Amino acid sequence: MVIPPHARTLGKLLDEMAARYPEREAIIFEDHKITYKEFQQKAESLAKGFLRIGVGKGDRVAILMSNRPEFMFSIFGLAKIGAIFVGVSTWSKSRELSYILRHSDASTLIIMDRFLKNDYAAMLYELCPELQVSKPGELLSERFPFLRRVIFYSSTKYPGTYEFEQLYTLGEGVPVQLVNNAQEEVKPQDTAYILYTSGSTATPKGVILNHRGLIENSFNIGERLHLTEKDRVWIAVPLFWAYGSANAMMATITHGACAVLQEYFEPTKALEILSKEKCTCCYTLPTMTHAMFNHPDRKKYDLSSLRTGITIGSPQIIRMTIEFGIKEICNVYGGTETYGNCTVTDAKEPEDVRINTQGKPLPGVRIKIVDPNTRKPLPPNEVGEICVKGYITGYYKDEDRNATSFDEEGYFITRDSGMLDEEGRMHFKGRLDDMIKVAGINVSPIEVEEFLQTHPKVNLACVIGVPDKVKGQAIVAFLQLKENVVCTEEEIIQFCKQHISSYKVPKYVRFKTSFPLTDTGKIHKNLLRLEAIKELGLEESKEGSTF
Secondary structure, three states: OOOOOOOOOHHHHHHHHHHHOOOOEEEEEOOEEEEHHHHHHHHHHHHHHHHHOOOOOOOEEEEEOOOOHHHHHHHHHHHHOOOEEEEOOOOOOHHHHHHHHHHHOOOEEEEEOEEOOEEHHHHHHHHOHHHHHOOOOOOOOOOOOOOOEEEEEOOOOOOOOEEOOHHHHHHHHOOHHHHHHHHHHOOOOOEEEEEEEOOOOOOOEEEEEEHHHHHHHHHHHHHHHOOOOOOEEEEOOOOOOHHHHHHHHHHHHHOOOEEEEOOOOOHHHHHHHHHHOOOOEEEOOHHHHHHHHOOOOHHHOOOOOOOEEEEOOOHHHHHHHHHHOOOEEEEEEOOHHHOOOOEEOOOOOOHHHHHHOOEEEOOOOEEEEEOOOOOOEOOOOOOEEEEEEOOOOEEOOOHHHHHHOEOOOOOEEEEEEEEEOOOOOEEEEEEOOOOEEEOOEEEOHHHHHHHHOOOOOEEEEEEEEEEEOOOEEEEEEEEEEOOOOOOOHHHHHHHHHHHOOHHHOOOEEEEOOOOOEOOOOOEOHHHHHHHHHHHHOOOOOOOOOOO
């Protein structure tokens, strides 16, 4: 039986796990194996470095980094001194990075200089030219008035910035008692993360997650998976995402298990890691499972250690995941606002339960289904809007949205459709609004529409989602062009790839001279969606959680 952690702040949680399991592996990354004691020491050293350069309680610190141990060291180093981790997607383009830095009031940015095809250094200096002539820690930027410090994770020295490894050296002269004192000031209800997720508006929402919620909710998720300190949890889902940092990472640490990091998902490398490290637990998504299951060399790898994990998707996807070898895979429902998941099937439940439902609410979570129009609660087996009460805090710097996102009883209004059966298990049915979910990631149609309308040839854009067998949904852009111009689908797609995250890029582009309208003069998106489904020969499919 796993003993629940006593700690209710992230810094103390790491201290507790290091005391329980000092020599047990906490993180594996490529050839690096890091024990819980070493993990704690790295986080503590970074905490001293952060204090030395002026980061303190309540400071928002944005991190743009791939899945690496340094990402985890940074999250817990910040947590020890009460600073707040702000997640930035590695898919971000300049407009997205700019928005998050400004909206979060980030005082500090930790950033890789390059990752895959992305040149973040060039992006940052273009956004913030003042960095070229600034002293480290003394940035004064017109665009980012709160930003003072940039820390590059790189072997290259960049003007106006600190080097990540430099933080360890800078912290050497800082007494550890200062970190301990700062950690004592951190309260369970304090904000630990701000994670950005797309909404029904054109700009992402900054979701507030607190220390207590992160620990308790993730521990309860791990209990549904039947995790122990002997498990080895494969984490290729990004740590800037709630699925990674609020769910996978935290469920692992609260159980003293080992996080086996993959810097980014690539199916051949994934199979190698799963086999080599004898992973027992997988956090996967339909696109990931599909790629590994259909890999031509899959059967060459020993995947016999696999036991449990989490995924979302249609019954067909869940069956594929089980056939892949994760016999006790768990199905889930939730979102960033609910700390990743709020309902989870139990790994020991019958297969048909885990295939066809998203499980019962976690301890500390209450769910009701209401009529979307009358707001009255509905009985079991009736489909309505899902409302969740638990650890949910709300949104950063968004009083209007916070005022409309909770009902009079304090339930969070998800705008998702579903039902609870007689045994209290969730059956997710879909979105009530027109949010698009690509491989489990929320995509705001309005955000993509507004971007498309910046193209010099586009007069009007309408974006909808259609079923996709691999990613759950795909984006279709209907465009009305300006007069006397010619444009191709490829031209639009390439334009998108240059400026927005890959998961926001339309899979299909269709041109129209006019749009069907509702009685109130709005574009009739349902008719466009039906038109696209028919033209493309698609079939409806349902997916589970959003993150």
